[in-house]
Amino acid sequence: MDRRTLLTSAAAVAAVAPFAGAGAAQAAVPGYVTNRAPLNPDAFLRLPPGATRAGGWLATQLNYQLTGINGRMTEISHFLQYDSTGWIHPNLTGWEELPYWLKGFSSLGYVTGDARVRTETTKWVNGVLATQASDGYFGPAGLRTSLGGGPDFWPHMPMLHALRSYAEYTGDGRIVPFFTRFFQFVNAQGPSAFNQSWGVCAGPTPSKWCSGPSTGPATRSCSTWPRRSTPTRRTTSTTCRRCTTSTWRRGSASRPSTRSSAATRRTGRQATTTTTRS
Incomplete structure (x- = not known):
């Protein structure tokens, strides 16, 4: 399979996954672990180790x-x-x-x-x-x-x-x-x-x-x-003590970049700002 065919196929699967996968994940399947309330239903079933x-x-x-x-x-x-x-x-x-x-x-x-x-x-x-x-x-x-x-x-x-x-x-x-x-x-x-x-x-x-x-x-x-x-939104006032980027939380619009600034790398100081990306 060439690269173009692979990417096209992957995109097609991703397009239908939220609909087909969600229904399958909510079904009771022996041997598979799925979320229970109050957690959101799983969109996919994760294969158990060794499967x-x-x-x-x-x-x-x-x-x-x-x-x-x-x-x-x-x-x-x-x-x-x-x-x-x-x-x-x-x-x-x-x-x-x-x-x-x-x-x-x-x-x-x-x-x-x-x-x-x-x-x-x-x-x-x-x-x-x-x-x-x-x-x-x-x-x-x-x-x-x-x-x-x-x-x-x-x-x-x-x-x-x-x-x-x-x-x-x-x-x-x-x-x-x-x-x-x-x-x-x-x-x-x-x-x-x-x-x-x-x-x-x-x-x-x-x-x-x-x-x-x-x-x-x-x-x-x-x-x-x-x-x-x-919290339900990203905040730049809370940082992990050993991280160089702001803490990201569920519900935020974007994740923090994993790249730290050159100044942070040189001095080891805790970063107070972060660059986000979708």
Whole structure:
């Protein structure tokens, strides 16, 4: 298929997708996670991890990842040592490094079917689940008070993504109750836990998923987290502490540019303005 034919076909699909896709997504399809009220209906159904397998060139590239740094990162990174991370032993330290790696590493196992990766993923997931405290918090205990005296939820976001994918791939029934308890803990925090750090930018996605595959009022309440700090329009007065662009929120007319100014890059100062694009 040449480039022109590909683009023409894609445009045709996009034109009918809001109508055909919305109806399909609202239907009850076993094995697929869709939004429940009060969230808006999904326009498309997202295939669960492992639903497709690569072939040809792409399969070769994924195999390079399996046998390369991605698939063997635990051999070279001190962040990924099972017995020396707070994600397995809460009394130790830990931040976003391990969650980001596990998110990609586990997905690599799902799309390739590699037994070694899937076995290692299960080991890590079991260890993370075992860290949940009675109040619902999990992971490094130091993160409870590491952000202005309160919890820093940002590192939990990529870890929740990894756990979500694991649940979708394996059907593990422990994940949704785990999420429920954690988001009940999150929902009990004061406003300061939601208006600083990267969690301001990326908090909604995992909690949005939590309200999809689960039932019951306790779990449904977990989706209220983003509402604490999510205005309905873009604002230039609120910025992520570690970002160089203004925070973008759902309901805005445009997203902020990901490009920072040269002055910001040189000095490291937090940007106070942003260039938007459609």
